[in-house]
Amino acid sequence: MYMAFSIAYCGSDIFKIKEHALGTGLISLVSFLMLSPLTDVPEERLAYLNTSYLGAKGVFVAIFVSLLTIQVMRFFVKKNFTIRMPQGVPEMVTKSFTSLVPAVAIVLLFGVIKLLFSLTSFETATDFIYTLLQQPLQSLTATLPAFLILILISNLLWFFGIHGSMTVLPILMPIFLGYLAVNTEAVSAGEVIPHAINFGLYDLACLGGSGATIGLVANMFFFSKSKRYRAFSKIVFPSGLFGVNEPVIFGMPLMLNVMLLIPFLLTPLVIVSLGYLLISFGIITAPMGILGAGSLPPLVHGIVQGSLSFGIYEIAATLLSMGIYFPFFKALDNQAVQEEVVASELEQEEAAVNEIS
Structure with a gap:
């Protein structure tokens, strides 16, 4: 979770959208949590985050989510696909509305990714990356x-x-x-x-x-x-x-x-x-x-x-x-x-x- 936020936050400066660093970091964190698998408890009619995927298993997912979030946010900011506020509105409120459109787009994007992976044998993006990429690399190194x-x-x-x-x-x-x-x-x-x-x-x-x-x-x-x-x-x-x-x-x-x-x-x-x-x-x-x-x-x-x-x-x-x-x-x-x-x-x-x- 720390990586999902901090990579996007620091990467915003590298990709010249420093003024949106906090929003980018928070959106990345939310997207990472969206992709994290849930554990269902049918008898109690609830589901909760599987914390094992918030540790070592989620490292690569956090990296990929952060990098993709930065690029989508950068695209929206550079193309001015944002909500513009009139002059006199406090800067904090302006930044919040500026991040609103890309935030919705990014969350929808990762929602679609989550849905697509649920239709596969891997069920989640985390399991897919861990099985095909992280485990073989760990075995090699x-x-x-x-x-x-x-x-x-x-x-x-x-x-x-x-x-x-x-x-x-x-x-x-x-x-x-x-x-x-x-x-x-x-x-x-x-x-x-x-x-x-x-x-x-x-x-x-x-x-x-x-x-x-x-x-x-x-x-x-x-x-x-x-x-x-x-x-x-x-x-x-x-x-x-x-x-x-x-x-x-x-x-x-x-x-x-x-x-x-x-x-x-x-x-x-x-x-x-x-x-x-x-x-x-x-x-x-x-x-x-x-x-x-x-x-x-x-x-x-x-x-x-x-x-x-x-x-x-x-x-x-x-x-x-x-x-x-x-x-x-x-x-x-x-x-x-x-x-x-x-x-x-x-x-x-x-x-x-x-x-x-």
Whole structure:
């Protein structure tokens, strides 16, 4: 329900109908509730909303309803198919009447959609989308190979300067939100977490930022010999602890830096695969998959995700990241030291020439 309102509300700004954001959000919410299945109780002669469809099962429906509501509202507003009020009428009343015509049209549209689906074997739009789209996608992303491929794609995009996480996460977001609801129910019941591949494991792939660069910045902070990287590490190491590595990607730079491409692609795959293996054998507990915890440092992130053992593994993953990045970073650091030595010698020669002059 929150998604059905907020996506339409925020999307109104994106599609240049910001003045109708509140109305669009409310109409979207009403349309979502219209499509949500009802449970009949014949003996009591009543029907009520099935709340199971207001959670994980309704994620994709909320997204589709919001996007369609925005476009219909945008069409009516741009074409001026609205009720116009005379001057002097309060702005709040004017906006209410402006949204009235598109509101009726949108509700009628979703009413027709609901009627059409009631004539099919799926009975509801929610069951149709959940059966044909959400369930297959959840099954696909629940496999380690598919998850690793998405991580690899994300990091390749980052290497070329494209925000890989923002490209991949829209695919994973609705699915992982569904996993979170199911995982939370399992934890509340004292059961094993059913979906180990979730936001928590994606955060592990981004330990220190995309490419699991926490090992790179730690190496830079503790083992730099060059003045360049010693100074740079004072900026990137603290930010890397909290999952922010744009300074490394664009400032080092890591983007288009062929010398760091191998560890940048390999490190997340290694630590995620090992973590998943340890979870599969019951050595560590899977994270719940809470959204928005990725900016927390290692160990603390695992504890917040409900797993102390996963948090401890994050410390081990940090050391593993350091080990993978170390030889590649040392090559860059040694190169920087040589450049600084040459630059220093040139400065001394110039100073000597100036003194003679």
